[in-house]
Amino acid sequence: MASEPEVIRDKTAMRRWSRSHRSKGKTLAFVPTMGFLHEGHLALVRAAGALADLTVVSVYVNPGQFAPSEDLDAYPADLRGDLHKLADLGVHAVFCPTNLYDYGEGGGRGEVQARRTEGAVGSSGLPVSCLEAAAGDGSGHETWVRVEKLERGLCGMSRPVFFRGVATVVAKLFNIVEPDIAVFGKKDYQQWRIICRMVRDLDFAVKIIGSEIVRESDGLAMSSRNVRLSPEEREKALSIYKSLSKAKYAALHEQSTCQELKSLVVQLVTEAGGIIDYVEIVEQESLIPVEEINRPAVICIAAWFGTVRLIDNMEINP
Amino acid sequence: MASEPEVIRDKTAMRRWSRSHRSKGKTLAFVPTMGFLHEGHLALVRAAGALADLTVVSVYVNPGQFAPSEDLDAYPADLRGDLHKLADLGVHAVFCPTNLYDYGEGGGRGEVQARRTEGAVGSSGLPVSCLEAAAGDGSGHETWVRVEKLERGLCGMSRPVFFRGVATVVAKLFNIVEPDIAVFGKKDYQQWRIICRMVRDLDFAVKIIGSEIVRESDGLAMSSRNVRLSPEEREKALSIYKSLSKAKYAALHEQSTCQELKSLVVQLVTEAGGIIDYVEIVEQESLIPVEEINRPAVICIAAWFGTVRLIDNMEINP
Known part of the structure; x- marks a missing residue:
């Protein structure tokens, strides 16, 4: 029976946990997820567990990668079930922040506009995500990592804010968790390639592992x-x-x-x-x-x- | 008489140096520069020296922040003079990479197109920097950090690739040097604010210090x-x-x-x-x-x- 993973909700506490273990020479593998874990995620977690001393999984549905017209509201969640599954796999820490874009007093609260609205285009003519409220005093989140060519084709065509949001939240998570290794699923093939490119281009000290697609017995890719x-x-x-x-x-x-x-x-x-x-x-x-x-x-x-x-x-x- | 700073040209060696000192509990302050150091830079270096155990200065003229129509070719350089000045201030390491965008075999060589050309606009209609060659097999640098609102006004109006390039190279340098503190001059006011915002929004574990403008005796801001x-x-x-x-x-x-x-x-x-x-x-x-x-x-x-x-x-x- 594995021990329960430590559940961490705060960025600073997460980084402290990570640094305290790394300072003792432990290596850290990280699997970022949006929760509602299935066998596909668990395969990533197992792969991570085999590659480093400690495994950290994040569970966070990232509003920055959903357009207001998309299904943020409908995205399924089951944190309790997720924690059970991760405990069974011997995961050491689960990072499940409430809002990664809340920068505190006078620093943008990261309000999320998740209602279905059409015409998700900001005043600049650029598409906006659920994160970017209509009004703003200039203190909200506004930094985005763009992998300019890879983000354009395939899913980028119909989801113009998606990869901007993914690359940005992964950059944030890497800076908070500071892992040695991170594991991504090849089901999200374009995402995996974008993260590899981002890590190379921004010199992140994180090794990216691509993990094979896990399918149901009849062949449907798990999602x-x-x-x-x-x-x-x-x-x-x-x-x-x-x-x-x-x-x-x-x-x-x-x-x-x-x-x-x-x-x-x-x-x-x-x-x-x-x-x-x-x-x-x-x-x-x-x-x-x-x-x-x-x-x-x-x-x-x-x-x-x-x-x-x-x-x-x-x-x-x- | 201060000892000579260690001159480091390689990313991996830089990170190794940094980690070896940080693992011994030393704190690290960092001053990124484009070299040709004047009293304004030296004030930043002195400020850095007072804030941490060790000081690292980078000297790198970043092609990613110059448009092909701008003065990359004409940007002055004097590495030998710079090293003397930094030695006098007791700087511990100087990071002066040859090309931060060379990702090795099959990974984009980071060729720089520094000739003055008009119409510095890529096939996508977006402006391009000196870094982005006209042709490409898709392996070159393509990840950019955008601070979307702050980058737009002031200098961003006439220099559309500038802050994209600055934010990106600073993100790279932070990931390579891994400092605790970084010092920027308030002469480049918009740049300083953009870096502060980037650090907040991407959760970099780096504290940013803004240092006051240094002027010649007659009032001209040093540049x-x-x-x-x-x-x-x-x-x-x-x-x-x-x-x-x-x-x-x-x-x-x-x-x-x-x-x-x-x-x-x-x-x-x-x-x-x-x-x-x-x-x-x-x-x-x-x-x-x-x-x-x-x-x-x-x-x-x-x-x-x-x-x-x-x-x-x-x-x-x-």
Whole structure:
């Protein structure tokens, strides 16, 4: 029976915990999450546990990566369940701050505007996240980390504030937790590449590990959003995994062109009732679209089933 | 006689030096510079020396904050002289990397395009710095820290890539040097406020100190660019200090409106032969323009004398 993880809610206390252990020569692996943990997250936590002396998991639904039109309000939460699962895995600390953007007296309270509003565009014409209130005395959060090329394609097309918010909150968490290693899931492929690039470009002293996608027994990639699928939608959503698998096979064994591969996936998912956001085949590091798979590539998809947007991907190494 | 500072050129060696001292309980103060040190820089270094056990100074002309149309090529350098001055002040380490944006094999070499070119706008329509080569395989530096509101006004108007580049290189340097304290000059007022905000918003564990402007005996604010002024231009440039002083006096003793104060400065500097870039009166923290000085404000100016652009400012605390 593992001991309970220490639950830390305060930034300063988190950094103190981390420094006190690091000063004794302990190494620290970190897994940032938005909670509602499933087997996919737990695989990341296990990977982290194998790589360092101590494991820290953060649980924080980051308003900075949601547009006001998106599903921040509907994002599922279960902190008690999460803590049980993490205790079972021997996690040493769980960082679950109330509001990472509250800078105290006269320093912006990090109010969140989570109601669904259309036209999520600020006075500057730039898109805004749930974090940025309409009014402001100039004291609110306004620093954003942009990975300017990688953030643009794929999910960045339909979610213009998403990766700005992800990179920024991860930078904050790295500065608070000060880990040696951080583990990210390759299900969020673009996110993982963006974090790798950010760490390189900003010289963070953190080693990033990409962990393989964990799937349900029928192939559906694990996601916190899966619980919002009806049984029928869930069945239809299997078309994602099936079509990616077929495309990968075709790429490796049938010399199909990228255009043919993409059409195959679009067709199978659409026939199953999904609404395609995008299907792209891109280089694994630069995420630049490829015409032909003659180097390591990845096929990425986002599609809606009912009100739920799912993403998935499959690496193709020719 | 102080001992020579350790000269460190490599990121990893710098972090190792820093961590080895911090692990022994030493505190570290850091002064980032672009070299060609004058008395203004040395005041920052002295302030740093008084605040921590060890002082680290970086000397690096950052291509990421210059537009291709600006004066990167012409920026003066004298590393040998700088090292002598820093040795005299008892600085413990000088970090002078060759290229902070060289990420090694297959990771972007950080080539710098320093030739004067017009139309410094990338394919995305965004402005680009000297760092971003026209062509690219997607492996170059592309992560930028944006302090979205504070970076917009004042110098941000005529130098659209400047603060993006400053915030980014300071984030890199903080991650490499890992100081407890960093000292910035209030001559670069907007820069200082941007760094303060970045540190707050990204939760850097670094305390920022703002150090007062150091002036020549005749009032000219010290700047590495002053050496490029002809004797006549230098004489004319004194109009900056004189006009700011008059405006401050008028603000405190004559109930002048901000419009009157700005007109006064514009008139005096223009009469002396300067070309005004901007004169603004803004709140000290938010840098939001004020109509009336009923709270701490600062009057900021940028003006050209010949080919040299000078900036200066004066706080007004009513």
